[in-house]
């Protein structure tokens with residue numbers, strides 16, 4: 226199967242669109258929650274809950290890239306695992322192509338695994354060291370009992386070429402590959418069943434900058450070829466800006482702001498987004514030293530614990546604009562600046578957005 | 580003496596004077612004998628640094644950055660006569676007039692903590708889990724100063740306060756795991772600074788931190804350096820972080836410096852194809868979104884079996900322009916004739932590098 230065949234097949238099974246306004250969302254998530262019980266002592270009594278994801282709303286449109294950014298522990302990976310239903314949410318709903326998949330059983334989910342796939346951060350630990358590349362990349366065929374035209378071996382070798390590896394790598398083992406190559410293997414495996422949605426959790430964070438760029442380009446090429454949608458999770462704000470059509474900013478289990486890429490980076494409206502963007506050190510020696518810190522919004526302290534998030538707006542303990550209402554009332558995630566078509570809204574969760 | 584060392588002796592070191600600099604590293608080589616062969620982690624590195632100045636070392640994973648910093652501090656166990664069981668060191672490291680490659684382990688121990696100190700990437704692994712943060716800082720102080728426990732504790736509180744730990748007199752008794760990532764990094768900085776070291780080496784000090792906390796730590800390091808007038812080496816793969824702190828930049832590839840000079844010239848007029856690759860690989864928030872990133876093809880080299888000639892040649896798009904030189908002759912680190920203190924290790928003629936950069940590279944960055 227050539228890349229062209231692969232694409233035409235993928236397109237015939239997907240309703241390909243660009244970050245389009247007006248199209249039906251591929252996935253809509255509302256009020257998504259994942260609360261982990263915290264247990265202590267010999268009796269494992271529940272002494273609290275980690276509100277890792279605490280009311281996330283978002284949509285993903287066919288063929289688009291939605292970036293998901295935020296600081297460590299804010300719930301990005303947990304959200305990613307819920308979207309791919311590697312975990313079952315404790316609240317809210319996930320609708321994929323019109324079907325509610327929030328509480329589907331593993332058996333019910335099986336056919337969906339073809340459409341929704343995940344790529345993990347650590348290319349090292351997500352590949353079984355005792356399996357050959359052929360077995361690893363071909364696993365989805367085996368699990369789904371799919372016999373691709375031309376046979377599994379041929380299909381795997383095509384996938385290896387698609388991600389820029391050599392078909393001769395079929396019988397090699399993961400340890401024989403570099404980090405960047407291992408990430409390509411993980412991507413090939415995720416693409417085997419031609420998913421419509423790929424959730425990539427920090428897929429380039431563990432890679433060297435030059436290799437990062439190779440893999441980012443690969444993601445873009447594959448999307449251009451196959452028209453699938455990405456949820457691209459990362460903490461690197463520059464990489465997310467480069468690759469995304471829209472971007473969502475998370476803080477302590479909630480979306481603070483979501484907007485088309487250029488709106489979010491050009492006119493961020495939420496104080497947290499503003500602080501986050503201003504904190505990124507720029508590779509510009511003219512802004513060295515005090516220059517850089519003067520232009521920066523320096524947040525005080527650390528992110529509070531998700532065991533016990535602040536009342537009202539959860540950013541208020543670090544926000545320089547906080548008023549009484551911020552502690553009393555949680556600001557909803559709302560469209561600002563007039564009505565916009567679906568898919569290009571600029572939504573902010575703040576009582577006093579800029 | 581190799582030609583490379585001569586060039587350095589003759590040239591004025593970047594950011595320094597022609598006298599011996601506060602830190603003066605000459606032709607440093609750090610090799611490790613392993614079962615697979617000799618690993619040349621650092622292979623002929625020379626640089627200088629004055630008090631109050633900052634050198635940024637950048638490069639891909641495995642390029643020799645951490646080995647360089649560990650050698651400065653004398654932290655590698657030395658190999659025996661057969662070259663086994665540790666680092667094989669050669670060259671010279673002059674710190675304030677004292678040579679460290681030939682120093683004894685006792686001499687190095689006396690210098691560590693007092694004259695020079697290190698901030699590591701991962702504070703959890705650098706701090707002991709069973710002792711309180713304060714006890715560890717106090718201990719670091721007492722190693723080099725004859726003071727009572729109470730005085731050392733007072734000093735620990737003072738430093739925790741200085742690095743921005745809230746309520747330092749109660750937090751001093753906390754254990755490392757009770758601190759957040761950012762607070763641990765602050766505590767480690769406090770530990771490194773407790774004896775006012777004149778040379779501070781920070782190896783990826785913010786890599787494990789979130790960007791808003793990183794901003795706090797970068798600010799802190801900048802203020803502290805000013806206050807203590809220390810020489811600072813910052814090792815990172817984040818070009819944004821170096822741009823913010825460094826006066827001089829050294830780009831390492833395969834154990835060697837491939838470009839070295841004032842931060843401003845290295846950033847605005849880079850001349851080595853690898854430096855172009857690093858800059859082109861990185862999307863930038865201060866520029867319009869690029870159509871496409873310009874990655875460096877291939878992978879970083881194996882240090883056991885470096886490509887012959889220029890180590891970068893298998894990944895270099897410009898090697899054809901130099902005939903066979905790139906694959907057969909190791910280029911020297913030589914001054915470009917522009918910025919006098921800007922050194923580059925590449926066979927391409929200076930003119931070609933300049934025009935290639937201005938015509939082909941610059942508008943893609």
Ligand SMILES: Nc1ncnc2c1ncn2[C@@H]1O[C@H](COP(=O)(O)OP(=O)(O)OP(=O)(O)O)[C@@H](O)[C@H]1O
Nearest residue numbers: 611613618620639640641642643644645646647882
């Ligand atoms: N004790 C040792 N024995 C053998 N090889 C070693 C030893 N320490 C380091 N090396 C090798 O030396 C090379 C340089 O390592 P170093 O830790 O300096 O890289 P680095 O530039 O700091 O990379 P990173 O960005 O990943 O931290 C690597 O190939 C490493 O495997």
Ligand SMILES: Nc1ncnc2c1ncn2[C@@H]1O[C@H](COP(=O)(O)OP(=O)(O)O)[C@@H](O)[C@H]1O
Nearest residue numbers: 261275277296297298299300301302303304531
């Ligand atoms: N299985 C789990 N049990 C308890 N807490 C968890 C579990 N998984 C994640 N968490 C907690 O949930 C929060 C969000 O985690 P995560 O989604 O991994 O964040 P991110 O990917 O944004 O760094 C963190 O506080 C984390 O410690």
Ligand code: SF4
Nearest residue numbers: 538541544551575576
């Ligand atoms: S709601 Fe209040 S505390 Fe929250 S971000 Fe807006 S101004 Fe700040």
Ligand code: SF4
Nearest residue numbers: 889892895905925926
């Ligand atoms: S010496 Fe040759 S191979 Fe090396 S960087 Fe210069 S042009 Fe490229």
Ligand SMILES: [Mg+2]
Nearest residue numbers: 301302303427
């Ligand atoms: Mg994560």
Ligand SMILES: [Mg+2]
Nearest residue numbers: 644645646782
């Ligand atoms: Mg290192």
